Amino acid sequence: MTTLIAEAQARTANAETLSAKFREHMAEHGLEVDGTDADYRVAFPGGVASFRLQAGAIALRIEAINAERLAEAQGVVAGHLDGFAAGESLGIVWTGDGVTATGALPHNFRVTRVKRVMDVTPHMRRLTLTGEDLGRFDAEAMHVKIFIPAPGGDGREPVWPHVSASGQPVLDGCSLTRRTYTIRRIDVAAKEMDIDFVLHGDASPGSRFAMHARPGDWLGISGPGGGDVPLRGWTLIGGDETALPVIARALEAMPQDARGQVLIEVAVAAEEQPLSPPPGMALRWLHRNGTAPGVLLLEAIRNLNWPAGEEASAWVACEGATAVALREHFAQVVGLPRSHFRAVAYWRQGLAEGAGKAEAA
Numbered sequence: 294m295t296t297l298i299a300e301a302q303a304r305t306a307n308a309e310t311l312s313a314k315f316r317e318h319m320a321e322h323g324l325e326v327d328g329t330d331a332d333y334r335v336a337f338p339g340g341v342a343s344f345r346l347q348a349g350a351i352a353l354r355i356e357a358i359n360a361e362r363l364a365e366a367q368g369v370v371a372g373h374l375d376g377f378a379a380g381e382s383l384g385i386v387w388t389g390d391g392v393t394a395t396g397a398l399p400h401n402f403r404v405t406r407v408k409r410v411m412d413v414t415p416h417m418r419r420l421t422l423t424g425e426d427l428g429r430f431d432a433e434a435m436h437v438k439i440f441i442p443a444p445g446g447d448g449r450e451p452v453w454p455h456v457s458a459s460g461q462p463v464l465d466g467c468s469l470t471r472r473t474y475t476i477r478r479i480d481v482a483a484k485e486m487d488i489d490f491v492l493h494g495d496a497s498p499g500s501r502f503a504m505h506a507r508p509g510d511w512l513g514i515s516g517p518g519g520g521d522v523p524l525r526g527w528t529l530i531g532g533d534e535t536a537l538p539v540i541a542r543a544l545e546a547m548p549q550d551a552r553g554q555v556l557i558e559v560a561v562a563a564e565e566q567p568l569s570p571p572p573g574m575a576l577r578w579l580h581r582n583g584t585a586p587g588v589l590l591l592e593a594i595r596n597l598n599w600p601a602g603e604e605a606s607a608w609v610a611c612e613g614a615t616a617v618a619l620r621e622h623f624a625q626v627v628g629l630p631r632s633h634f635r636a637v638a639y640w641r642q643g644l645a646e647g648a649g650k651a652e653a654a
């Protein structure tokens with residue numbers, strides 16, 4: 294097997310402190326760390342990074358099984374060291390046989406164009422995107438960051454994020470807005486993927502992009518990430534329109550003997566979509582008909598009959614305040630162990646994505 298190598302120096306007046314912080318942080322995140330503070334290795338997926346203290350610097354060396362793994366580890370190492378350096382410029386410049394050239398597209402980034410536009414329901418628009426080399430998105434992880442060009446472009450290809458000398462993606466000079474969406478369907482051989490957009494108004498970049506999308510429009514995509522729906526015993530799956538793409542994929546992938554409840558809150562009956570859950574997963578649609586987002590979902594979950602004396606789990610994605618209330622409900626009222634539930638904010642009332650805390654699962 295070939296091994297690709299990247300080497301760099303992080304120049305710092307605080308090499309010992311910085312190195313110790315990084316080492317501790319990696320161990321806290323469950324990565325295997327081996328060696329002393331002055332000379333240690335961290336095992337990454339598909340590679341290993343070594344750190345050696347020198348006078349006024351930390352010598353960095355990464356070995357990885359392919360260019361993607363190398364690039365991922367370079368970004369993690371440089372990103373964390375920069376973060377811990379609190380403003381000190383470390384001057385990390387990677388060299389080596391597999392290092393992505395400065396100025397290239399990030400390894401996890403693909404350029405796509407809109408191929409088809411279709412309305413799934415009155416307020417859910419499906420964009421079929423086409424692009425080269427989409428294989429990395431055909432994964433269990435189903436979420437992506439989309440990079441939306443500024444409206445009113447002249448059709449020319451936008452300036453996309455590029456890799457800096459320290460191996461991190463840079464957005465300087467790009468007029469792009471980043472948002473989080475779910476891949477509803479992917480067909481790598483046909484070079485296409487579908488993303489379903491909730492149309493919630495013309496003033497928000499994600500919704501606006503979908504409302505005005507035409508074949509040929511540019512869209513950058515990076516990822517994938519997150520996307521696990523835990524299945525432990527009897528399962529509650531719930532959410533609003535933004536969670537529908539995940540829920541649809543989760544139901545398609547479920548074993549036929551899965552048991553539980555699916556609760557989906559949508560604006561009105563016309564927003565329901567055909568879904569085929571396994572026979573033991575009871576599906577119930579909740580229609581807001583003007584009530585505030587999350588109210589009906591929270592109420593239905595609070596009134597749910599959980600099976601007695603059986604292992605149970607829950608996954609719900611919805612508006613932020615409802616997600617907070619649900620986390621409390623699952624932990625304190627239902628008594629689910631922390632490992633058995635997720636209640637995730639997919640959007641926050643009155644806040645654009647990134648204006649509050651982002652959640653990536």
Ligand SMILES: Cc1cc2nc3c(=O)[nH]c(=O)nc-3n(C[C@H](O)[C@H](O)[C@H](O)COP(=O)(O)OP(=O)(O)OC[C@H]3O[C@@H](n4cnc5c(N)ncnc54)[C@H](O)[C@@H]3O)c2cc1C
Pocket residue numbers: 436472473474475476488489490491492493496497498499500501519534535536538539638639640641642643644645646647652653654
């Ligand atoms: C992991 C993950 C996966 C997601 N997958 C999808 C997906 O596949 N499809 C999808 O449509 N969304 C999805 N979302 C939700 C989406 O990222 C947010 O709705 C995002 O805010 C949309 O960006 P925007 O530019 O349209 O609005 P923003 O600029 O982020 O927000 C502007 C305003 O719009 C409001 N707003 C945002 N979303 C909604 C909404 N759904 N209904 C009403 N008001 C809203 C905000 O409160 C804010 O006031 C996902 C989110 C996460 C975290």
